[in-house]
Amino acid sequence: MKKERETLEILIANGIDKNYAKDIVLRACLSAMDDSEDIDYMDEVRKLMIRDLGDSVSSGLEILFFVGPTGSGKTTTVAKMASWLSLTVESSVGIIAADAYRAAATEQIEAFTKIMDKPCIEINDMSPAQFISDHPGMKQVLVDTQAYTSRENWSDYFTKLYDSFQNYKRKIIMVLPATGRLHNLKNMIDYFKHNDEVSLLFTKLDETDIYGEIYNIQKYSGKPISYVSFGQDVLSDFGPFKLHKWANALKMQ
Ligand SMILES: Nc1nc2c(ncn2[C@@H]2O[C@H](COP(=O)(O)OP(=O)(O)O)[C@@H](O)[C@H]2O)c(=O)[nH]1
Numbered sequence: 561m562k563k564e565r566e567t568l569e570i571l572i573a574n575g576i577d578k579n580y581a582k583d584i585v586l587r588a589c590l591s592a593m594d595d596s597e598d599i600d601y602m603d604e605v606r607k608l609m610i611r612d613l614g615d616s617v618s619s620g621l622e623i624l625f626f627v628g629p630t631g632s633g634k635t636t637t638v639a640k641m642a643s644w645l646s647l648t649v650e651s652s653v654g655i656i657a658a659d660a661y662r663a664a665a666t667e668q669i670e671a672f673t674k675i676m677d678k679p680c681i682e683i684n685d686m687s688p689a690q691f692i693s694d695h696p697g698m699k700q701v702l703v704d705t706q707a708y709t710s711r712e713n714w715s716d717y718f719t720k721l722y723d724s725f726q727n728y729k730r731k732i733i734m735v736l737p738a739t740g741r742l743h744n745l746k747n748m749i750d751y752f753k754h755n756d757e758v759s760l761l762f763t764k765l766d767e768t769d770i771y772g773e774i775y776n777i778q779k780y781s782g783k784p785i786s787y788v789s790f791g792q793d794v795l796s797d798f799g800p801f802k803l804h805k806w807a808n809a810l811k812m813q
């Protein structure tokens with residue numbers, strides 16, 4: 561205990577936030593326990609810190625947060641995106657299930673990640689930094705989040721989640737049903753107004769043939785449209801937004 565306390569004090573004296581310092585010391589203790597040989601404790605702490613920063617600086621790792629209203633298709637889209645990224649850009653992808661509110665969401669993701677053989681954690685089980693250092697080489701980590709219901713209900717939850725990845729490049733993908741109405745989505749779109757890393761992803765294009773609301777939502781939010789989803793099949797029915805296809809689908813007469 562003495563050693564841990566001293567290390568904690570050294571880290572804090574170096575200006576490291578108390579909570580980060582505790583996390584580092586905890587992880588150093590765990591790896592010391594794993595190692596049968598007598599390891600240099602301070603050396604282990606240093607290695608962990610280099611690994612944390614090295615990952616965030618050089619790997620180009622992106623953390624993608626999938627946010628949206630209830631039932632918009634967040635969980636399904638995380639699975640689709642993971643499969644699409646693996647197949648098209650041969651990217652190594654990890655998944656974090658952060659929708660602890662709906663138990664089934666985690667099971668849904670876990671079932672998929674088993675088939676796809678992707679690393680996956682539930683956010684409460686492990687720190688994000690630990691997950692990332694345990695799976696070197698990941699290019700994207702996709703985070704399935706709890707549904708946005710109202711600013712009051714959601715803000716604390718999301719801020720905490722978002723901040724726990726502050727060492728990494730973060731992007732937010734707003735998952736919105738093409739069948740949804742701008743009027744009902746305004747509250748949520750306003751919440752992200754000042755974040756420049758937001759893009760829009762429309763789901764359920766197969767459930768409507770009226771695509772004008774996509775225009776309204778884009779104009780109101782000012783955010784780019786990144787991807788679309790057009791069916792329930794996880795291995796297909798997903799891809800980048802194609803402007804011409806959308807324009808051709810509009811009924812002009
Ligand atoms: N038709 C259609 N259904 C979809 C699409 N994306 C998701 N869904 C369905 O919408 C429902 C809610 O999806 P889910 O991913 O659980 O939504 P979440 O609550 O936002 O995580 C499920 O029945 C999905 O199969 C899509 O592009 N087209």
Ligand SMILES: [Mg+2]
Binds near residue numbers: 634635636662
């Ligand atoms: Mg879900």
